[in-house]
Amino acid sequence: MKKNSNSYLASPYIVWSAIFIVIPLLLIVFFSFTKQESGQYVFSLDNFNRLINPIYIKVFGRSLWLALSSTIICLLIGYPAAYIISTAKVSRRGTLILLFILPMWMNFLLRTYAWAAILGKNGVINTILTTLGFNAVNILYTDVAVLLGMVYNFLPFMVLPIYTVLSKMDKDLVNAAEDLGANKIQVFTKVIFPLSMPGVASGITMVFMPAVSTFVISKLLGGGQFMLLGNLIEQQFMSVGDWHFGSAVSIFMMIMILLSMAFMNKFDNDSNKEGGGLLF
Numbered sequence: 001m002k003k004n005s006n007s008y009l010a011s012p013y014i015v016w017s018a019i020f021i022v023i024p025l026l027l028i029v030f031f032s033f034t035k036q037e038s039g040q041y042v043f044s045l046d047n048f049n050r051l052i053n054p055i056y057i058k059v060f061g062r063s064l065w066l067a068l069s070s071t072i073i074c075l076l077i078g079y080p081a082a083y084i085i086s087t088a089k090v091s092r093r094g095t096l097i098l099l100f101i102l103p104m105w106m107n108f109l110l111r112t113y114a115w116a117a118i119l120g121k122n123g124v125i126n127t128i129l130t131t132l133g134f135n136a137v138n139i140l141y142t143d144v145a146v147l148l149g150m151v152y153n154f155l156p157f158m159v160l161p162i163y164t165v166l167s168k169m170d171k172d173l174v175n176a177a178e179d180l181g182a183n184k185i186q187v188f189t190k191v192i193f194p195l196s197m198p199g200v201a202s203g204i205t206m207v208f209m210p211a212v213s214t215f216v217i218s219k220l221l222g223g224g225q226f227m228l229l230g231n232l233i234e235q236q237f238m239s240v241g242d243w244h245f246g247s248a249v250s251i252f253m254m255i256m257i258l259l260s261m262a263f264m265n266k267f268d269n270d271s272n273k274e275g276g277g278l279l280f
Contacts, residue, residue: 027247028247028250028251029247029251030247031243031244031246031247032047032048032244032247032248032250032251033045033047034244035047035244036244047244047245047247047248048248048252050245050248051248051249051252056232056249059227059228059229059232060229060252062143062226062227062228063212063228063229063230064212064256066143066146066147066150066211066218066228067150067208067211067212068208069147070147070150070151070154070207070211071158071204071207071208071211073147073151074151074154074155074157074158074203074207075158075200075203075204075207077151077155077158078155078158078159078162078203079158079162079196079200081100081159082158082159082160082162082163082166082199083162083166083192084096085097085159085163085167086163086166086167086169093167097160097163100155100156100159100160101156101160103152103156104156108153108216109216109220111152111153112149112153112216112217112220112221113220115145115148115149115152115221116140116220116221119139119140119145119148119221120140121136121138121140123140125137125139140221140223141221141222141223141225142222143222143226145221145222146217146218146221146222146228148221149217149220149221150211150214150217153210153217154206154207154210154211155207157203157206157207157210158203158204158206158207159203160203161198161199161200161202161203161206162196162199162200162203163199164199165195165196165198165199166192166196166199169192169195169196173191173195174187174191174192177190177191201264201265204264205260205261205264208257208260209257209260209261212229212230212253212256212257213229213230213233213253213257214228214230215228215230215231215233215234216230218230218231219231229249229253232246232249233246233249233250233253236249
């Protein structure tokens with residue numbers, strides 16, 4: 001009876017998933033492997049063959065480079081921030097975490113538009129530079145502007161999972177390593193960092209996925225001067241009206257994300273060991 005009751009309670013979620021996840025995904029797969037000829041849908045691989053065009057390869061390369069760069073920068077900034085928060089007093093941790101979460105309460109578009117005002121020709125940065133006697137710099141509508149927008153918007157996704165793992169870490173392992181004669185660098189590299197790898201893997205995945213598929217940030221801060229993978233998909237569906245090629249690009253992007261998730265999951269499993277054991 002209890003099993004049947006649980007199945008009944010789960011049925012709304014199953015219906016929801018079927019309507020808004022499974023069916024749209026099947027439609028994307030259908031359109032990616034078909035094309036229209038004389039009003040009929042016929043099986044074709046032409047949509048995927050178009051992906052080898054040098055123009056689209058350049059789009060893929062730029063998207064991967066920016067996504068990887070933003071992920072690495074978020075890790076370099078986010079890990080020390082998460083570590084500092086995890087070592088702070090318990091009464092202050094909530095406030096420090098709130099500082100990272102607070103910008104996320106604002107609309108995504110507004111947060112991105114704010115960077116346009118900061119990086120613009122007459123923005124805050126150039127105003128300060130000209131006031132100090134320096135020449136104005138052209139940052140807006142460049143790769144640097146897009147990269148800054150990605151790091152700003154996705155940094156909390158790196159900090160939170162790492163902080164969660166670090167805050168739950170057994171401090172006795174750190175104390176044991178110090179008692180065995182390990183210095184601070186050895187404690188970090190042999191104990192703390194290995195034990196925090198699940199959080200690092202989660203953070204990398206949570207930053208890389210939206211970074212490689214974003215189109216709003218590149219559209220607002222890039223000024224439409226170059227195209228990323230997300231912009232290409234949006235263009236095919238909203239402007240060009242070529243749902244077949246847009247679906248093929250979407251499938252390619254999903255495969256790329258799934259491969260990165262599988263790699264990080266394997267890396268996470270391989271590193272899931274007691275950090276203290278690495279001292280010997």
